[in-house]
Amino acid sequence: MEPLSTEWRYTVTVPEGFVLRALPEDKSTNIGPATFTQHYETDNQGNVKATLRFETTRPRYSSHDTLALRDAVLEAYKQDSVAIWFDQAGSKLIRNGKTSEGLAADRTLIANYPTEGLHHAQIAYAYVTAGLGDLARSEAKQATKLDPKSFIAYRSLGWACEFNEVGIQFAAGFDLDCAIKALKQAVELDPDDSSATGDLAVLNEYDQDGERYTANAHLADGVSILRALKEKDKAAGEQYENNILFDLFYSGRYKELLDELEKLPATTTRRGLEIAAVVAMKGGTEGTAAGTERANQLSAGADERTKALAAAGNMLLRLRLYPEAAEMLSAAAEGQQDSAATAQRIALLRQLTPWNGKYLPASDPCAVVQRMFISYLTGRFDEAIANEVLSRHAYSSDSEWQNNLKKSEQTRGMLHFLAGKSQLPAVVLLDVTIGNLKFSAEGDDDSGYRITVNRLGAKSTQYFVIKDNGAYFVVTDETASEAGNEALYLLNAGRNKEAQSLLNWMREQMHKGGGDDPLAGPVFPRFWSVGDAADPNAMKLAASALVSSNPAIKDLLPFVRDAWQKASTDEARLNLALLLAYGYLTTEDASHLQEIASGIIKEYPDSNTSLNLLGSAYGMLKEWDTWKTMLDGQLAKRPDDEELIRLKALWGEESGDWSEARSAWQMLIDKGTAKPNDYNMYGWSSLFDNTVNDTAINEARQATMLTNNASFAELHTLACLYAAEGKTTEARDLLLKAMTLSNLSIPNSEVWFGFGSIYEQYGLNDAAARAYSKVEKPLGRMNPSNTYVLAQTRLKNLESSGGSKGSAGHN
Secondary structure (H helix, E strand, C coil): CCEEEEEEEEEECCCCCCCECCCCCCCCEEEEEEEEEEEECCCCCCCCCEEEEEEEECCCCCCCHHHHHHHHHHHHHHCCCCCCEEEHHHHHHHHHHHHCCCCCCHHHHHHHHHHHHHHHHHHHHHHHHCCCCCHHHHHHHHHHHHHHHHHHHHHHHHHCEEEEECCCEECCCCCCHHHHHHHHHHHHHHCHHHHHHHHHHHHHCCCCCCCCCCCCCCCCHHHHHHHHHHCCCCCHHHHHHHHHHHHHHHEEEEEEHHHHHHHHCCCHHHHHHHHHHHHHHCCCHHHHHHHHHHHEEEECHHHHHHHHHHHHHHHHHHHHHHHHHHHHHHHHHHHCCCCHHHHEEEHHHHHHCCCCCCCCCCCCCCHHHHHHHHHHHHHCCHHHHHHHHHHHHCCCCCCHHHHHHHHHHHHCHHHHHHHHCCCCCHHHHHHHHCCCCCEEEEEEECCEEEEEEECCCCCCCEEHHHHHCCCEEEEECCCCHHHHHHHHHHHHHHHHHHHHHHHHHHHCCCCCCCCCCCCCCCCHHHCCCCCCCCCCHHHHHHHHHHHHCHHHHHHHHHHHHHHHHHHHCCHHHHHHHHHHHEEEEEEEECCHHHHHHHHHHHHHCCCHHHHHHHHHHHHHHHCCCHHHHHHHHHHHHHCCCHHHHHHHHHHHHHCCCCCHHHHHHHHHHHHCCCCCCHHHHHHHCCCCCCCCCHHHHHHHHHHHHHHCCCCHHHHHHHHHHHCCCCCCHHHHHHHHHHHHCCCCCCCCCHHHHHHHHHHHHHCCHHHHHHHCCCCCCCCCCCCCCCHHHHHHHHHHHHCCCCCCCCCCCCC
């Protein structure tokens, strides 16, 4: 009689849109005297075939063998079943850095099954990972419409709503109400899903600004949800025990917190909560004494006591109980080798008080600066506030005014960015900032005020303030065009004393050029010196110089030209010629610029300033060869002149000969005299003629290293080059870092271009087009290397390529 064997064969079919994670391992297991083998393989469709074989190994069993077989079988039943795991194909591709392929896989499923909400929910998660928050939200909403009873659909919507348009969680533009509402619906659809319930509770710990544990967060709801979860599923609820404790603490339910802590095993965090709750309940010196006593009573060693006191101090800090926090941190530092930074922090907390929301009285000229600064910091600065604190006369047109407001909008929420970088809650950072703001005013109502602002850890800044129609307004923070526009308004209104004071203030900030080029430097100092008499014509010319690079100069050019024609000295005529040249350059009046610049270069043939002005005229007239010949002649005489080489690069930019421009920057690189911007422009220029390569990326990377990865322009360039090369993950990371460096809560034009490039790589042409459309045209004359030029080129390419590619989401 032969041994017996039995074989089972199974086939596990791969679901559409999924891929096998990994084959189970082949095994051969002894089951008593018998053997059990497992073999797994895949076919060419990716299906898994399992062959299971049982062999007795001998024809007869003794009673001992039978008992051993029985025991082994019973033991086998206790083991986990063999699981064959499949990953959603798109999600796996994205995790492996193949975002474009992953999104394409998800879009294929949607196309094949247009009425199924599941695939819209899947791509919503993919969009969040890829940083497309708006598309994620749109797809998740579509999933809920197609399948209103789907837990997965509402779960994906809740997740998507936690991110803003470019995929930053809890940043400006995220939708807390949407996220909470969607998660509530998900929990109603599947009340047994403990994970969704826990996520809903945690979400209630955030406020509309994305800050955690603030007075505006729904902490009480979080506690109720988690307590209900704990009653229903003890094991799941216990995972969120500390969340309940923190929610009780930050909502001021200290007695309830202490009662809860008595039931739980002690940890450093819980000891810290216990100390902080005792301090907060009594407050002041009585509270700190009680907290210290409680710390001494804790059953913990000295090291654990120190950690608990430090934790308590940091928790009290979030409650804005600053003196109490200082005492706990000081007690934690006792006997420790304290750093100077810690001592400084404690000293700062001892004198810090919560800001009560009060501003300086309106009768104080510093008040408008204070209000502007605080509203700007807190993200509350809008057009209504701008009209109340900013002088409208400092802007020559409505478009210039709106452009200024848009810059403010981009940094809305700056406080939260800064809080993240400083590791302080936003409200605490606000108290620290406002508590250390110092204002000083110099001047009077008749001449205007110079307001100096000093704040902790930053350079002092100055603002010019005037009184208009009984109220104070901020004119500028040393921006030339704003000061010039305001001075012109004051002169037209006959307020010469204020105009003179404003010009004096600007002159103190701006100095004449120096060096080898006698024409270098700003033109304004040529027209004004502190102490000059309040002559209306002289002041008007000085104000014109301040707006020479602003479109407002156009209406002033006849006045300046008349003065130039009547000039009685060579110096005055030269200065006026320079002002005219800059004005014609700004207004792109090529013929007049050529006329004036030709006269200047006759007197100063070796001045790089005169070469630049005349070259710009040739550029506007498309006389590229004439310009090039002029530059080459100078370079033959001065081959090592760095600025002259940069003018040759400018010729390349203006003429569209980017290769020639890069050759000029390469000369500087080879000479070892290149500056960060030279390396940066080498890389940036390759985007204009589609020549992005390793050399361009290496030069851009060198620019970031020379600026210690702390310059927006250099990081932005490298990000865009990475995007062009398909390195979307690296590109996105750099764009977000650049935003953080500039305290941007939402993208500016440059960042939108970078995201547009990434979206193109994803195959989302509609999304890319929307991003490129948000790149705004700059006011005045536009440099040929401006981001707007690139964005417009990309938009035209997308249009000519035949329209959209890929899903742009659903409304």
